[in-house]
Amino acid sequence: MSALLSFQNVWLEYGDKVVLERVELAIAERSFVSIVGPSGAGKSSFLRLALGQERPTRGKILLDGTPLPGECGPDRGVVFQRYSVFPHLTALRNVMFERECVGAPLTARLFGADRRRARDEAAAMLAEVGLGDALDLYPAQLSGGMQQRLAIAQALIARPRVLLLDEPFGALDPGIRQDMHRLILKLWEEHALTVLMVTHDISEAFNLGTRVLTFDKRRVDPHAPHRFGATAVYDLHLTRKRREAIVEAQQEVLRLTESVITGKEESL
Amino acid sequence: MRWVNIRPRRRTGWLLGSLPLLLVAIVYLFASAARHAENPSDKLLPTPGAMVEAMHGLLAQADPLSGRLIFWADTVASLERLGLALGICALSALLVGMVLGVLPAARATFGAFVTTIAVIPPIALLPVLFIVFGLGDTAKVALIVIGVTPFLIRDLADHITAIPQEQLIKAQTLGASSWQLALRVALPQALPRLIAGIRLSLGPAWVYLISAEAIASDVGLGYRIFLVRRYLSMDIIIPYVAWISILAILMDVALAQLSKRAFAWAHGAGR
Numbered sequence: 001m002s003a004l005l006s007f008q009n010v011w012l013e014y015g016d017k018v019v020l021e022r023v024e025l026a027i028a029e030r031s032f033v034s035i036v037g038p039s040g041a042g043k044s045s046f047l048r049l050a051l052g053q054e055r056p057t058r059g060k061i062l063l064d065g066t067p068l069p070g071e072c073g074p075d076r077g078v079v080f081q082r083y084s085v086f087p088h089l090t091a092l093r094n095v096m097f098e099r100e101c102v103g104a105p106l107t108a109r110l111f112g113a114d115r116r117r118a119r120d121e122a123a124a125m126l127a128e129v130g131l132g133d134a135l136d137l138y139p140a141q142l143s144g145g146m147q148q149r150l151a152i153a154q155a156l157i158a159r160p161r162v163l164l165l166d167e168p169f170g171a172l173d174p175g176i177r178q179d180m181h182r183l184i185l186k187l188w189e190e191h192a193l194t195v196l197m198v199t200h201d202i203s204e205a206f207n208l209g210t211r212v213l214t215f216d217k218r219r220v221d222p223h224a225p226h227r228f229g230a231t232a233v234y235d236l237h238l239t240r241k242r243r244e245a246i247v248e249a250q251q252e253v254l255r256l257t258e259s260v261i262t263g264k265e266e267s268l
Numbered sequence: 269m270r271w272v273n274i275r276p277r278r279r280t281g282w283l284l285g286s287l288p289l290l291l292v293a294i295v296y297l298f299a300s301a302a303r304h305a306e307n308p309s310d311k312l313l314p315t316p317g318a319m320v321e322a323m324h325g326l327l328a329q330a331d332p333l334s335g336r337l338i339f340w341a342d343t344v345a346s347l348e349r350l351g352l353a354l355g356i357c358a359l360s361a362l363l364v365g366m367v368l369g370v371l372p373a374a375r376a377t378f379g380a381f382v383t384t385i386a387v388i389p390p391i392a393l394l395p396v397l398f399i400v401f402g403l404g405d406t407a408k409v410a411l412i413v414i415g416v417t418p419f420l421i422r423d424l425a426d427h428i429t430a431i432p433q434e435q436l437i438k439a440q441t442l443g444a445s446s447w448q449l450a451l452r453v454a455l456p457q458a459l460p461r462l463i464a465g466i467r468l469s470l471g472p473a474w475v476y477l478i479s480a481e482a483i484a485s486d487v488g489l490g491y492r493i494f495l496v497r498r499y500l501s502m503d504i505i506i507p508y509v510a511w512i513s514i515l516a517i518l519m520d521v522a523l524a525q526l527s528k529r530a531f532a533w534a535h536g537a538g539r
């Protein structure tokens with residue numbers, strides 16, 4: 001198992017406030033890593049480091065063995081909880097954006113055969129995420145779930161080495177969220193993606209992830225809580241069997257809770 | 269039913285909106301008639317007939333000195349100055365506002381400078397402009413540009429700075445360079461805001477134009493008003509003021525329509 005993305009003794013500090021300390025991780029290609037933890041435990045900071053939006057204060061982050069540059073690049077795609085699509089472009093133009101930037105450095109617009117090819121690829125990508133009928137709609141005309149589908153399609157067309165998801169389904173209704181889970185798992189398999197996903201929903205973390213990281217502080221100084229940073233305190237590798245067992249147990253708990261609430265506990 | 273829940277329908281709304289205007293017109297007619305009953309040569313509140321007569325001279329009869337139809341010459345001169353000035357404002361504000369909004373280093377360098385320029389009352393600079401540019405059209409255009417541009421620059425730069433960080437990050441992960449980011453993400457979102465800013469600036473722009481024309485000019489709507497003031501010619505001043513208001517409203521409506529047509533996404537397209 002070769003590490004695609006590795007964190008070597010990474011620290012992130014703001015002044016004397018330590019956010020992350022001694023993060024040592026190797027993330028394998030094609031893994032789906034869920035990151036959970038309490039608020040303020042540095043989950044999002046960790047993702048920003050992987051994205052290149054921030055640089056570690058100490059330590060190294062390597063992608064394919066080379067250190068990450070200090071800014072975002074096309075090798076790492078991202079989907080945020082909100083605001084990750086362009087409101088002034090139609091769905092189709094949102095997905096074509098990457099092709100236009102790469103294909104035309106000066107005008108960022110394609111013409112003729114190049115444009116037709118980019119258009120067809122973008123339309124195919126949109127069809128794959130279930131937005132085949134919404135090519136010419138603006139994001140404001142799409143529902144929350146459709147906007148996230150669009151954001152995913154837009155990121156995937158760049159074929160990123162790593163896809164970073166920052167609570168991508170956090171603002172969606174439960175039913176829509178399940179549809180999105182199916183979609184992201186399908187895309188993960190078909191496109192052979194490596195995914196890092198921050199979530200505050202534990203069942204989502206176990207449902208989707210092949211590996212679950214829990215970020216929290218190992219040590220707490222009650223007089224100076226900011227002096228110690230968080231790190232990955234639990235690191236669970238899930239085989240398919242273990243994952244299924246956990247999901248089954250969760251469903252059992254849910255079923256029991258429901259039967260207790262409704263007063264029909266015939267199985268107990 | 270509570271008052272807050274009474275919503276007039278579209279037609280009723282138009283009717284209600286025209287009521288105050290109608291009311292003012294009626295009050296004026298009565299006041300004018302009352303004054304003329306007392307003093308038939310009253311100049312303060314001229315009757316509509318007197319206004320039509322006075323305006324007919326300016327609208328249809330050529331000025332014996334210059335050979336021009338005065339009303340139309342005034343209108344063309346003022347609109348030329350205003351249009352040229354607003355064009356310069358829009359282009360320079362777009363350029364500077366984009367640079368300030370997109371590049372944090374430029375904002376750190378020039379942000380405070382633009383804010384400082386913006387607090388100088390433009391009218392206070394008018395003597396300087398007359399000294400530097402002479403009494404021709406340049407000084408009048410320059411006054412409007414100096415008065416309006418700093419506001420537009422600040423408004424635009426703030427608007428671009430407020431574009432969610434997520435969008436800028438996303439664009440970078442899609443391979444956009446700084447130039448492409450400015451061209452494809454910042455510029456299209458800045459344009460509807462620029463139009464909105466110009467609409468808000470129309471009022472001040474007219475103020476600067478009329479001030480400059482009042483002080484030194486030989487043609488223009490503002491010049492004419494201040495000229496005929498010497499003869500207490502309310503029969504010319506009132507129609508001129510009404511005409512200026514109509515022009516301002518037409519410009520505002522045209523800009524609003526332009527924004528709706530060209531940037532439907534910014535006006536809740538299809539929602």
